[in-house]
Amino acid sequence: MKIGFVGLGIMGRPMALNILKGGFDLTVWARRAESMAPLLEAGAKGAASAAEVAAGCDVVFSMVSDAADVEQVALGAGGVAEGAKPGLIFVDMSTIAPAAATAIAARMAERGFTMLDAPVSGGEVGAISGGLTIMVGGDAAAFDKVKPVLACMGKSVTLIGGSGAGQVTKACNQILTGVGVMAVAEALNFARKSGVDAGRVREALLGGFAYSRILENHGQRMLDRNFKPGFKAWMHQKDMNIVLQEAHRLGLMLPSSAATAQLFNAMVGSGLGEEDSVAALKLLESLSGD
């Protein structure tokens, strides 16, 4: 099975390297030539466009920024559909709106290609270690075929349902992590403002019902005042926007997500957009008279 990979940013580069380590024949393309260099050094072949990647491959993965980019990579000039042989499987691992994923998949299907939406959770750390959580939507037979490749990138790989189901799952993930990080920031700021040691509060709560991975990891980073990304606040803002646009479209009430999205707006508006989401603590502190 010949594999292609398009989009070699912070996430895509280590993910593609893990496919190589898994012993697969890999061809890559990225808009910026310097992004391709580490992959070529490690033994991947380079191509001049997504179409050229697709021409020599059975499966093409993409990891790009937003729905417009995915559409461009899949269906645009020099895109996958332009070069691919019939039966190609296109696996988009970017985070985009479920409705956009479904629409692009339908257009790919018209041209004889199968698309899976397979967004990930786990961040740069998970991408490097091959420990991502991968949530997949689309055809089950195509999923079975690409599962060995996905297993190089993630330790939890789940087919959730039909086209778009992976993106719905990712949106649920972003609701939980977005609202969760705000809850942890509010709790730790509440403790500190009440004159109590926030570190000991965290430690005590980790043993009880409020335990969560976010309290454990993000909470520790807040206490260490380590605001380096990680996952940048503006990216979380973008993902919450996907969630709220779907809610608007569906007529769905998401009050906690809506409040969380406003805190991300405030972070971006006050210059914290490039910092990790845990910098929400700084926003809350500045609004607490500190």
Add this chain to the structure above:
Amino acid sequence: MKVGFVGLGVMGLPMARHLMAAGHTLAVWARRPAAAEALLAEGATWCATPAALAAQCEVVISIITASADVEQLALGPAGLIEGFAPGAVHVDMSTIAPASARRLAARYAERGVGWLDAPVSGGEQGARDATLAIMAGGEAAVLARVRPLFECLGKTVVHIGAAGAGQVAKACNQMVMVNAIQASAEAMRLAGAHGLDLAKVREALMGGSAASRVLDVMGGRMARRDFVPGIQARLHHKDFAILMDEARRLGAPLPVAAQTWQQLNALMATGGARDDTASLLRMLETKETKPC
């Protein structure tokens, strides 16, 4: 003045009539020709396409539903832009995204055609009584030319700023108004939960510091449980998508508006889309009124 008019709905029809009553020559085009019948009988001229309308008018006024509709009218096949002579003006009084308004202004400017975004507040009643509040974005010289038309339609005309600024003001208007409707609904719900007479509560509050036009009109509807529109809630819901998206783009937190938006989402999901926005009250009344 030779004036074109597009959008003969509950707002547009009385507005078009005011212009005719003031002695302006009116030409019309409509997606559904039936919508124009009444006005044609009163002396307006029919045009077969937006381009044909634009070709024979100094000013074309539009008041239609969404950004995509206005862009289609202006730039679509046989659109206004194909017919306008240099120096003509498109005045769009619809509520659309500021970014759409700016885009259209730029496209028209390339051809020497003027643009104003001039959304209104005051609703159907304001349109009938010619008491609309008009908030304009665009060049001052263009506004000066069409101001005599605006004076037939409204009692306040404010030049807010450059193209798009009128739509920003309208977004602010919608946010203040619907947030106030939500606040009124919550007050009515609290009073109702205590078993009080809502009409009396509203009457008392109207005498004090909490008095507002929204509490007056919408509080009255809530007290009477009169949810016949008025303005349909789905239109406010549409407006919130525009303004919340702008807030995200600009990094501006709008915590109260975000909650109001979610209440509107719930109203859409529970069959209230075509009811008056006063039915936000009903979203607060779900579970607790059921017997245990």
